Structure formats: C-alpha cells, structure tokens
Amino acid sequence: MPKSKQVLSDSEDEEGTSSPPKGKKAKQSEEKSGGDSKFDSEGRLELSKNRFVSVRDFKGKVYVDIREFYEKDGKLLPGKKGISLNREQWLSLKDNIEDIDKQLKAMLEK
Template sequence: MSSKKSRARAAASSSSESDSEPVDKTPPPKKAKADKKPSASNRATASSNQDNDSNMFQLSKMRFVNVREFRGKVMVDIREYYEADGDIRPGKKGISLNMEQWNALKHRIDEIDEAIKQF
C-alpha cells in the first residue's frame, strides 16, 4: 500500500520529468519593507502648511485635543494616543467634533458642571 503523500509526490515528479522547461523551486525574493510611516506630528505637518503642534493640547499623559482641518472643515479632535516605534500615534478611541457640535458642547458646559456636582 502506498500513502496519498507518496502518490502525490510520484505524480508531481512524473509530471515535472515530462516538462521540457526546468522548474525553479526557489521562492521569489521578498520585497524590502518601505520606510516607516511618519509620526503623527510629521503626518499632520506634511498634510498642512500650518504648524499643527501649536493646535494640539495635552489633557493627560496620552490624551490630546487637536484642532485641525479635515476635508475642508475645522474639527476638534479629542483622542487617546499610543506609542509605537518611538512615535506617538492617534488611536481609535476618540471623537471628532465639527464646529456646530463643538459650539453646542461649549454652550452646555455650565449644565454639565452642575450635573457633575450632583455626584
């Protein structure tokens, strides 16, 4: 009795023997990795002529508010950041408020402060 593997090998070797072209069994070379992505501050600077570092305000160790332009609209972005490869990058946790939402929040600050005092 022959196993399925040995039959498969025999079939593969017999088919390769009948080919007139040599078979190259070495894998193609791997592509070199591209340079690392620029850090969050470098990406922001590259995408805008303004110095976005002056538009970034730290709330806690890894939480920032960033005022920026996105698709032609000014946004207030409150986001957690993380460190990777020595760069600080924006994480998924966060919210971007357009100017209408930002102004609504500002107008409700006193009400929010009162609700906080109840706790």
C-alpha cells in the first residue's frame, strides 16, 4: 500500500496496543459535563452515529483518522472502514473545502 494512503490498524492505539473506545453512554455523560472541546476524553469527535474523527500519533507520525465503529458487547470498537490522512493530505483537504462544497451543492441541485 502506498505511504500516502497509510491506514492505522483497526484495533491499535498510538502504542500499538489494543484499547477499545468507550461506549456511547459514557460519551454522553462527558458531553454534558461541559468544556470547550467537542472531542471526548478518548480524543474522538462524533461525526454521526458510529463515525468518529480523531487526531492520532502512530509510529511517530500524526494522522487525522476518520473511522466507522461497531458495537460489540456494549462497547464501540473501531472497524475496518476508515481513512487516515497525514498532515499534508489533511491540509490539502482543508484547502479544498470550498470547491468540494460547490461540487456537493451542484450535485444536490440536479
């Protein structure tokens, strides 16, 4: 797989060990406690049900990880579906948001 599309292991954290994310109930109680960050204590921002974004360090490199999770035994676990963007890719995406929005708007108007 090319380095530009490097994907983090589905179940490994920064140190390469398995650490399943907290369940939804714990996340909701954290959100109610306040604070400026929209990220939970696990460093995840919920995009939609079972889809999260996080900023992670993996093998000394920083990635923006967008991933689907699934529920098993009451716990949310990372799935295979997802993408990890390195800093360069993330900045390119950010720089092109307006053009992406224009394309999206054009497609929705059809």
